[in-house]
Amino acid sequence: MAAPDLALAGFATALRHAGLAVTADRVHLFLQAVASLDATLTADVYWAGRAALCSGPDDTARYDEVFAAWFTGDRSRGVVPSRTPQPSVQANLGEGADETEGDHTLNVSASTTEVLRHRDVAELSAADRAELARLFGTLRPQTPMRRANRRRPSHRGEIDPRRTLRAQLRQVGEPGRVRYRRRSVRPRRVVVLIDVSGSMRPYADSLLRLAHVMVQQAPRSVEVFTIGTRLTRVTPALRRRDPEFALRLAGDVVPDWSGGTRLGEVLKVFLDRWGQRGTARRAVVVVCSDGWERGDASLLGAQLQRLAGLAHRVVWLNPHRGKRGYEPVQAGIVAVLPHLDDLVAGHSLASFAELLEVVADA
């Protein structure tokens, strides 16, 4: 490889480290592209790289940063962000031993399992948490269905003139059996938005596991996003079969674990970028949040109204709803309440199972 090519390939590697999906064939395309332009012009290299190495609007900001750092030698501009996992703010993966509960023994009998199913996940010890993680495998989500646009051949339903005629033509015009068709059903899209801000921290791990179970059951029709100070799509990570691996991957892509909340603003970003374009249209949208809004809750209310107009059903999962004496009085919840179809609890495995039923029946 010639020296300029090496420098360009190095740039591509830097991009990969910064989190872009740079593959070998993309690098090859990039080198080809630069070769057919003028490699000495910064603008040409810039556009060639942007066309060959980026795969979405989210990539361009990071691309610009790395480009500036690599070609102007300005290291202070912060190359390699986000990709290094930050263990302190990662979701609790339920592996580490819990010192306070030294020799806690676990009796996995039917009754303890039943107790565990109803306990608040925020108050569990590490050992219970590990057992609970196993129990997530017992959840059986069902995909909600919607009527499809296309009609499928069937043995009953309305008459299918085209197939009937074709069949008769095949018999040289002799009258034959009448064929029927009916509308088929297709899986309805489910969108899960998980609040990963500080106040939801004890539940984020369990909620992601729940989302993982849902994605595994219907990888093509479930979309999962985390919301906090920004919006992150974690569906690709959750498509990995192994839950621990999937959660660790999700932990790597989410930049704002246990940060603040800007529910209204981030919901707006979701609706602008994804929801209105189609992701939320006719979908079942599950928002998992305590509705803790720092600023003015009117934006949140307005966004929920928008969401309710797009979605087939809006379900709000609030972990605090399962607690005794809970009243929906916080400003955030009050603002969204008029636009919800369901407000469900979400603090224990049993309540997660209930949520799955609500989603399946939607």
Place this chain on the structure above:
Amino acid sequence: MRVGNRGKWVNAEGVSAVGSAAELAECLRATGYLAGEGLATVGYLALALHRPLLLEGEPGTGKTSLAGAIAEALDLDLIRLQCYEGIDASQALYDWDFPRQILHLRTVEATSSDAAVEEVEKSLFDERFLLSRPVLRALRESPAVLLVDEIDRADDEFEAFLLEVLSTYEVTIPELGTITAEVPPIVVLTSNRTREVHDALKRRCLYHWIDHPGLAREIEIVRTRLPAVSARLAEQVTRSVQRMRELDLLKPPGVAETLDWARALDALGADVLDVETAAATLGAVLKYREDTDRVRESLDRLLAS
């Protein structure tokens, strides 16, 4: 395969005759399409490397019209494939003309009773009974511009099929054989991001995100596309639309809406944009009631120069 009129973008060796990005931008400008530096460079790369071009961006930023402009600038046919949910290969590639085949059989039956069975069967799958759909047409008539519009509306299986065609530029019809494009067609794919396009397809393509143009360029676009509109009106309209985009609307107006608005005002005979005419014609720019209400409130500020 057409031999006579090959368009001016390929010379005898099938090599692109457009020598640089600036030259492509110049060609596009002649058709009234003003491409930014980035788009021109990426477009030039698509021609030079024979790679499909995947365009994403807000609605109304000129993704679809770029394909038309390239076709016009290079004097090629534009072949358009509009994607929709449930589209399949028989609508994109080819289909057999069943009724004509039946008619043909009847004719054979009526005229000659002693035709060999194999002959008749063979004559059924002749070129003349083949209905070429857009992708096959593009391969056969190449050089041409193939526009695959709104690929995000199609299903995953269709994407996989498209990926196959776009990597080899050939198609096999079992009854006829393999059809290969002598020169790969110029392929433009557009997506509105209602769904993430599969990464394998993206990797095959050059990617470009089209943003709303800046003030100066948008005014230029209005002036080029609508020469009848006065310079003053063009500037006022564009400036107001650019301000609207900063307002956080449900559906920010695109360039297409700017042009619609200017056209509407021109049709009304207005040569200055004032509060009354603007309020009366807002429907050309804004398509949501909530947006219209918000803009109407701040119309005087929006129009202030």
